[in-house]
Amino acid sequence: MAAAVSVASALDARQDEQAQSAPKAEAKSLSFYYGEFRALKNLDLVVHEQCVTALIGPSGCGKSTFLRCFNRMHDLYPGNRYEGEIRLYPDNTNLLAPGVDPIEVRMRLSMVFQKPNPFPKSIFENVAYGLRVRGERSRRSLEDRVEEALRGAALWDEVKDRLEDLAFNLSGGQQQRLCIARALATDPEIMLFDEPTSALDPIATANIEELITDLKTKLTILIVTHNMQQAARVSDYTAYMYLGELIEFGRTDELFIKPKNKQTEDYITGRFG
Amino acid sequence: MGVTEHISKAFEADLDTTRTRVLQMGGLVEAQILAAINAYISGSQELVEQVIENDQRVNGYEVAIDGACSQLLVRRQPAASDLRMVMAMSKIVTDLERIGDEAEKIARMAKEIHAHGGHHAQRFPAVRHASQVAVKMLRQALDGFARLDAASVTEVLKEDSEIDNEFRSVLRQLITYMMEDPRTITIGVEIIWVAKAIERIGDHAKNIAEQVIYIVKGTDIRHTSFRDVEREIAKE
Numbered sequence: 067m068a069a070a071v072s073v074a075s076a077l078d079a080r081q082d083e084q085a086q087s088a089p090k091a092e093a094k095s096l097s098f099y100y101g102e103f104r105a106l107k108n109l110d111l112v113v114h115e116q117c118v119t120a121l122i123g124p125s126g127c128g129k130s131t132f133l134r135c136f137n138r139m140h141d142l143y144p145g146n147r148y149e150g151e152i153r154l155y156p157d158n159t160n161l162l163a164p165g166v167d168p169i170e171v172r173m174r175l176s177m178v179f180q181k182p183n184p185f186p187k188s189i190f191e192n193v194a195y196g197l198r199v200r201g202e203r204s205r206r207s208l209e210d211r212v213e214e215a216l217r218g219a220a221l222w223d224e225v226k227d228r229l230e231d232l233a234f235n236l237s238g239g240q241q242q243r244l245c246i247a248r249a250l251a252t253d254p255e256i257m258l259f260d261e262p263t264s265a266l267d268p269i270a271t272a273n274i275e276e277l278i279t280d281l282k283t284k285l286t287i288l289i290v291t292h293n294m295q296q297a298a299r300v301s302d303y304t305a306y307m308y309l310g311e312l313i314e315f316g317r318t319d320e321l322f323i324k325p326k327n328k329q330t331e332d333y334i335t336g337r338f339g
Numbered sequence: 340m341g342v343t344e345h346i347s348k349a350f351e352a353d354l355d356t357t358r359t360r361v362l363q364m365g366g367l368v369e370a371q372i373l374a375a376i377n378a379y380i381s382g383s384q385e386l387v388e389q390v391i392e393n394d395q396r397v398n399g400y401e402v403a404i405d406g407a408c409s410q411l412l413v414r415r416q417p418a419a420s421d422l423r424m425v426m427a428m429s430k431i432v433t434d435l436e437r438i439g440d441e442a443e444k445i446a447r448m449a450k451e452i453h454a455h456g457g458h459h460a461q462r463f464p465a466v467r468h469a470s471q472v473a474v475k476m477l478r479q480a481l482d483g484f485a486r487l488d489a490a491s492v493t494e495v496l497k498e499d500s501e502i503d504n505e506f507r508s509v510l511r512q513l514i515t516y517m518m519e520d521p522r523t524i525t526i527g528v529e530i531i532w533v534a535k536a537i538e539r540i541g542d543h544a545k546n547i548a549e550q551v552i553y554i555v556k557g558t559d560i561r562h563t564s565f566r567d568v569e570r571e572i573a574k575e
Contacts, residue, residue, distance in 0.1 A: 294418065295416050298418070322418045322419060322422070323418075323419060323422060323423065323557060324419065324423075324557030324558075325419050330419075331419050331420060332343055334418040334419050335345065335417065335418055335419050335420060335421045336345050336346050336347055336350065336415075337343040337344065337345050337346065
């Protein structure tokens, strides 16, 4: 029966997507330079609201660089330079505009990294951290928000009796979900995932993928993954990048069956070399 | 279709082996139709036995190739043209197996028909002609599969209606024949079974042709008008 249900939902999803969702963010003629090196070349890409967009491509293709442009991570290193725009909708803010505060940007777009990186604090404090930075002082409110974020990250039931334990005592998969809870706590509009499961076992991976699918009912997700099957499993849209260029962007259900570009075809069928 | 080889030589080899087996199965099935039709015309008991016996080999191919396709899916998680190839092979072998069953059915009917007086079989050249068209369709579909040539299989889609017309014409002739002499009803019905089996072979060959177009173009053209299919094939 499970198979029948999933096929039915795939058909429903297809109908839903025909009424295409609104753009949540858009890269316009985006280039990025590490010093003299041009790592991204004139990218144009629309990120659809409440959808998962996967970025795939071989190592060094620029997919992580692209992801990091969204929350201005590159600002942390001197010599890095953006060209073009990343528009965030509906307010049409250009995230890369000189007057825009990167800290503000990071409140709207949260990031989860390859390796779980909880702070050396308790489970509770990890999740509460962003809220405290934002000035939340009420214990009651903090508790509510932490619980909500942990529930959102499908971790609450596993940690509710040990919130004061050190986050490092959690398993790898739990730590990653804690990082997702931490990212969720500040109520972001977009979640950026940079290979979030590459350090996890298949069960923990399945939990994170399930979580990503749940999260997209509330927010928009961009995910970088080396695992093409993962991209196929979790994403609604897929972008294939190579040498800093966007080679092909399309609906995942089309791109993995009938890619338009020969380079995409070669990459996803393992002919790349 | 990519001409570049897969990085994984083992994957490349597994795909190639499976494709080769589909073609071998196609060759066997084609021989089965020819033998069955020969048995229908000549009444050769030996051919009848041979077709019935060989059907086991056809079934064996189907099971083996489907197993290989499952292995390719589970081990390699193929995408794009590879995925289409594996899915299509799994469907093509079902059609080939059913063609095999139709050939066996023709052989069994041939035995009955010749037990009741084989000269009746000679009276309906349209049956033989339809069988030639059916074999040609199957051959073209399999050639298209071997060469991954979508344009060449469009002929098969056209020819299917030719077989359908032949079948209707055989049916009309036989109805008249049986009405003229009710003693021929038993044998008439048996010949109708043969004609129907040939008509079904044409349908299966058409299905195979559709799968070839799916592999090459990525478009599912089942239940699509011929004009739309031609337009799709013409697209680069």
